[in-house]
Amino acid sequence: MALKLYGIPMSTCTARVLACIYEKNIQFQLVPFNLAVGEHKQPSFVAKNPFGVIPVLEDEDLTLFESRAITAYLLKKYKEQGEDLLRLKEGNLKEEAMVGLWTEVESQQYSPATTPILYEYFFAPRRGKIPDQKVIEDGIVKFQKVLDVYESRLSQSKYLAGDFYSLADLHHLSFTLYLMRSPWVSLISSRPHVKAWWECISSRPASLKVVQAMTPAEK
Amino acid sequence: MTAVEETTSLSGNLSKTPRASWILPALAYMSRTCLIEKEVEFKIIPIDILEGEQKSPEFLKLQPFGVAPVMQDGDYSLYESRAIMRYYSEKYKSQGTDLLGKTLEENGLAEQWLETEGQNYHPPIYNLILHLLFHPKLGLPVDDKIVKESEEKLEKVLDIYEERLSKSKYLAGEFFSLADLSHLPFTHYLVNDIGRAYLIRNRKHVSAWWDDITSRESWKKVLQL
Numbered sequence: 538m539a540l541k542l543y544g545i546p547m548s549t550c551t552a553r554v555l556a557c558i559y560e561k562n563i564q565f566q567l568v569p570f571n572l573a574v575g576e577h578k579q580p581s582f583v584a585k586n587p588f589g590v591i592p593v594l595e596d597e598d599l600t601l602f603e604s605r606a607i608t609a610y611l612l613k614k615y616k617e618q619g620e621d622l623l624r625l626k627e628g629n630l631k632e633e634a635m636v637g638l639w640t641e642v643e644s645q646q647y648s649p650a651t652t653p654i655l656y657e658y659f660f661a662p663r664r665g666k667i668p669d670q671k672v673i674e675d676g677i678v679k680f681q682k683v684l685d686v687y688e689s690r691l692s693q694s695k696y697l698a699g700d701f702y703s704l705a706d707l708h709h710l711s712f713t714l715y716l717m718r719s720p721w722v723s724l725i726s727s728r729p730h731v732k733a734w735w736e737c738i739s740s741r742p743a744s745l746k747v748v749q750a751m752t753p754a755e756k
Numbered sequence: 757m758t759a760v761e762e763t764t765s766l767s768g769n770l771s772k773t774p775r776a777s778w779i780l781p782a783l784a785y786m787s788r789t790c791l792i793e794k795e796v797e798f799k800i801i802p803i804d805i806l807e808g809e810q811k812s813p814e815f816l817k818l819q820p821f822g823v824a825p826v827m828q829d830g831d832y833s834l835y836e837s838r839a840i841m842r843y844y845s846e847k848y849k850s851q852g853t854d855l856l857g858k859t860l861e862e863n864g865l866a867e868q869w870l871e872t873e874g875q876n877y878h879p880p881i882y883n884l885i886l887h888l889l890f891h892p893k894l895g896l897p898v899d900d901k902i903v904k905e906s907e908e909k910l911e912k913v914l915d916i917y918e919e920r921l922s923k924s925k926y927l928a929g930e931f932f933s934l935a936d937l938s939h940l941p942f943t944h945y946l947v948n949d950i951g952r953a954y955l956i957r958n959r960k961h962v963s964a965w966w967d968d969i970t971s972r973e974s975w976k977k978v979l980q981l
Contacts, residue, residue: 586914609867630847637842686820
């Protein structure tokens with residue numbers, strides 16, 4: 538039975554899982570989901586994810602939520618196919634730990650810093666709200682400090698965890714794609730190593746599929 | 757057993773000084789509890805947060821975000837508490853408590869609830885501790901709006917935990933895992949230091965779970981360090 542993924546490709550967290558699925562060439566079924574009608578609050582969905590948010594993965598008897606737990610599970614289950622994005626091969630525990638470190642940094646530093654900016658710019662207007670400029674300005678100050686650490690790190694290694702593409706880099710794709718569609722592209726493009734890293738990771742075949750999946754049907 | 761050095765914001769000595777006695781070692785407690793569960797020896801190297809030692813060039817080489825804790829294991833160093841815990845749980849898989857689950861599915865569930873802690877539980881509880889414990893001692897204002905919103909958010913998460921723990925003994929299933937462990941430090945402050953024990957005690961299954969995980973030997977040892 539194929540994996541079932543409940544989610545919407547335009548959503549950053551669903552796209553994070555899609556990137557992993559594409560990298561590993563996993564057979565799956567994307568279950569159409571309608572946030573507008575409150576499908577995420579329906580009892581049948583809350584039974585799958587009590588937090589009532591997408592994505593959710595179903596793999597036979599196992600139901601998983603939290604996109605970063607889903608990607609970790611998929612990489613462990615399909616470790617024999619595609620690239621070794623978690624460095625699971627024997628003897629690579631230290632590399633695996635570096636992947637773990639930079640996935641935590643994405644989770645605890647990078648995404649929390651980008652979320653307020655992207656929310657105010659992309660999503661507040663859809664809810665009839667005027668973007669809060671103070672939140673955006675404060676967010677940019679914080680985010681710049683995080684990016685300075687990334688610039689320094691990426692001047693020492695090609696990718697975040699080392700000289701190999703890993704889950705840590707992949708987890709950054711969806712939020713950064715939104716950033717590159719915002720007025721604040723220069724935050725990335727003004728930092729040469731971050732820029733080079735972004736160009737590299739976003740041009741992978743699997744990443745290009747994510748870009749396509751995250752492109753709205755109508756303008 | 758391997759000796760690991762942990763550079764952190766609290767040592768036995770520092771905790772006796774009035775200025776430093778309230779420094780929160782919460783994230784360091786997380787990794788220390790994990791190491792004790794895995795029967796790994798470690799040594800604590802204190803740094804003085806008040807003197808800004810975490811912003812010194814030497815420390816920033818180890819942790820560029822200037823935040824404790826950092827682990828050093830020979831010439832290898834690692835930061836971010838959950839990454840530290842995952843590494844040692846994997847490295848010492850065959851000794852001590854199995855904190856990652858025995859099967860791929862159990863591991864998936866452990867990761868799901870550890871991510872839940874990091875994404876849903878940690879942000880509001882951190883705000884509560886920051887405003888109700890830290891800010892008064894630092895002479896900073898307490899933002900009542902943030903406190904109210906954080907408590908409301910935390911209550912919603914705890915309602916979900918109550919439902920979950922009515923069906924299984926621990927968050928990931930019938931086994932204690934990193935997901936339960938990661939809740940120990942900040943919930944300890946919630947219950948003991950900011951008068952919010954009722955958030956836990958008003959929920960029967962959460963309360964029983966809390967009593968269970970805080971009765972573990974590893975946690976009792978960490979509180980004595």
